[in-house]
Amino acid sequence: MKYYFCLTTYMKEIQMSNDQTNANAEHEENQAVENIETAEQSNEEQQVEEVVENDEIAQLQAQIAQLQTEVKQAKEGQARANAESYNFQKRMEQETDKAKKYALQKFAKELLEVADNFERAIDSAEKSGAEGAVVEGLHLTHKSLMTALDRNGVKVVDPMGEKFNPDLHEAVGICDAEKDVVGVVFQKGYTLNGRSIRPAMVQVGA
Secondary structure (H helix, E strand, O other), X not given: OHHHHHHHHHHHHHHHHHHHHHHHHHHHHHHHXXXXXXXXXXXXXXXXHHHHHHHHHHHHHHHHHHHHHHHHHHHHHHHHHHHHHHHHHHHHHHHHHHHHHHOOHHHHHHHHHHHHHHHHHHHHHHHHOOOHHHHHHHHHHHHHHHHHHHHOOEEEEOOOOOEOXXXXXXXXXXXXXXEOEEXXXXXXXXXXXXXXXXXXXXXXXX
């Protein structure tokens, strides 16, 4: 009887020990599973964070590239605008300068007829034997007119003996002179600031 009691007690202790062992094992297993799930969840969260972070970096890089492009375009646009403004200013200066130079062209051409008339009057007075005072007065008036014209850029073209220049001379016949050399001047020419406003009427040697 005593032996049976001891055996029963021993068996209960073994059972309790096994139960405790099983409980511990189950707890450890549950803990391991929980740790694995926690690790997997943490890994997933980390992956999500990395994806989000990579997306943000990509977006920032795209924004930087766009801003750089806009800055480059703005600089190029400004450079073009500056160049156009500079060219426009130069063109305006050239046009203004040209307008100043040739603004008197029409008026000057009308005065050339007056100069021609004075020269014809002087020639006629000298040939007809007019009084010296009259001839001298004509000369002085003609000289004053030519001085005023010269002061305003009008120059006389009297090409007698010079090589024919189609930009300044107009040939109206052939004469006994060296080839391409002006032998006769029928009418003087004039330039305004270097630009012909009336060609000289000449005869040229052939």
